[in-house]
Amino acid sequence: MIERLLVLKLDAVECEAEACLNGMPIARAHAGHPRVVVPVHEFTLAGANRLELVVWPHPAALPPGEVPAAQALVATGRASAQARLLLPRIDNVADESSARTLAQLEWGPEAGTRFQAPLTLQQDVQIPVSFPRWRWLEAPPLTDVQALTPLARDYLQSLATSLSAGDPEPFLSAARLRIEECATAYQEDPREATDRLRRHLRGAFDAGRLQAWQPLDSLTLRLVAGNRLVECLSPEGAPALSTEADAEGRTLALPLRMAVVENRFYVLR
Numbered sequence: 675m676i677e678r679l680l681v682l683k684l685d686a687v688e689c690e691a692e693a694c695l696n697g698m699p700i701a702r703a704h705a706g707h708p709r710v711v712v713p714v715h716e717f718t719l720a721g722a723n724r725l726e727l728v729v730w731p732h733p734a735a736l737p738p739g740e741v742p743a744a745q746a747l748v749a750t751g752r753a754s755a756q757a758r759l760l761l762p763r764i765d766n767v768a769d770e771s772s773a774r775t776l777a778q779l780e781w782g783p784e785a786g787t788r789f790q791a792p793l794t795l796q797q798d799v800q801i802p803v804s805f806p807r808w809r810w811l812e813a814p815p816l817t818d819v820q821a822l823t824p825l826a827r828d829y830l831q832s833l834a835t836s837l838s839a840g841d842p843e844p845f846l847s848a849a850r851l852r853i854e855e856c857a858t859a860y861q862e863d864p865r866e867a868t869d870r871l872r873r874h875l876r877g878a879f880d881a882g883r884l885q886a887w888q889p890l891d892s893l894t895l896r897l898v899a900g901n902r903l904v905e906c907l908s909p910e911g912a913p914a915l916s917t918e919a920d921a922e923g924r925t926l927a928l929p930l931r932m933a934v935v936e937n938r939f940y941v942l943r
Contacts (some may be wrong), residue, residue, distance in 0.1 A: 680718060680776075680803060683758045684710045684727075691755035691781075692734075694726040697900045698931075698943070699734065702911075703755070714759070715859035716943065720805045724798050727757040727779040730791035734911030735894040739820070744790040751785025759799065776801060808855055810942040813902040813933035819895045822904065822934060827890045829939050830906060830915050830930070834887040842875035845928070849941045883926055886918040903931045903942060 684693040686703035693701050693710075695717045701710035732742055762773030777799040783789065816822070836844040846853070846868055853871065857864040878884050893914050895904040906914040906929075913927040931943035 678761050678763055678803075679713050680715055680801070681711055681760050681762065682714045682725075683756075683760055685754075685756045687755070688750065688753040689755055690730055691757070692728040692731040693757040694724075694728065695759075696724055698898055698903075699896075699905070702731070702734070713860075715803075715805070716808070716856045718801055718803070718805050718859075719811075720803075720807070721800060722798055723759075723777075723801050724796060725757060725759060725777045725779060727755060727781060727795045729755050729781050729793045729795075732792055734896060734905075735907040735909050736896070737894065744792070747789055747791050749783035749785055749787040749789065751783075754780070754782035756780045759801075761803075806855075806858060808942075809851060809940075810899055810903055810931075810933060813899075813940075813942065814935060815901045816897060816904060816934055817901070819897060819904060822937075823893060823895055825937055826895055826904065826906060826932070826939065827893045830890055830893065833928075834890075834915060837875065837879070837884045838887060840876070840879045840884070842872050842879075845875065846872060848939075852941050852943055855942070878926055883917060883920055883924070888914075888916050888918055888925075890914060898931060899943075903933055906930045906932070 682693055682695060682700050684691060684701045684703045686708050690702065690704040692699055695714055696719055698717045700714060700717065701712050703710050730745065757779045758775055759777040760773040761776055777797050779795045779797055781795060833845050833848060853867050854864045857867040888908065892909045894907045894909065896907055898905050908914050908916065913929040915930055916927040917925050919925050930941055933940045933942050
């Protein structure tokens with residue numbers, strides 16, 4: 675049984691901030707959601723790891739090749755951001771007062787300080803936990819994202835179609851490598867993890883929550899993990915494979931980060 679849970683904690687005050695681990699965007703915090711705490715075993719490497727804190731990042735879903743100019747800003751003295759890698763015990767609160775801090779990045783300039791946004795801080799850290807060498811590290815780097823977009827749209831549409839018909843198996847097959855590696859990361863049985871996700875998807879279908887999916891017309895692919903994976907996003911930067919809101923305003927999102935080999939997609943995160 676896993677005793678400690680490696681988590682990333684991100685805080686943002688009067689700004690927007692993004693935290694990345696090993697080139698993988700993990701969390702965004704902003705005025706509407708100023709604190710995010712998320713486990714990160716499946717993004718962590720044996721040995722050296724790079725933690726990044728990006729203040730006022732670009733929108734997650736940028737059209738291919740479109741990079742906005744940097745903004746010249748002046749600090750108010752009130753804005754701040756912090757990213758921490760914490761190692762709390764499994765039954766403890768993920769807080770720096772009760773957990774071991776492995777890495778920490780902080781930004782909080784004095785009023786009047788001039789800076790350009792996005793502003794990126796980095797720290798390399800050795801993680802005292804043993805992890806396998808994940809498959810995404812061996813994926814070939816990608817360049818022409820624009821050419822991949824229509825292929826990815828068709829791929830996601832096929833997954834949405836099967837889910838809306840009550841058949842989770844194509845999605846489970848597509849996500850098999852991710853399920854296996856995430857199960858390994860958290861010391862679970864991959865079969866149990868697959869069965870749990872199957873039950874979750876079937877329960878959502880029975881509750882009428884998988885019948886309508888958001889359109890994929892404006893799908894955006896974001897290069898992550900050193901350009902080895904593409905993240906499938908909506909124009910708002912949310913997971914592209916998401917259901918329409920139900921009567922209670924709830925949506926079900928299925929994040930996908932995929933490697934591409936010879937125009938074939940492999941869901942790895």
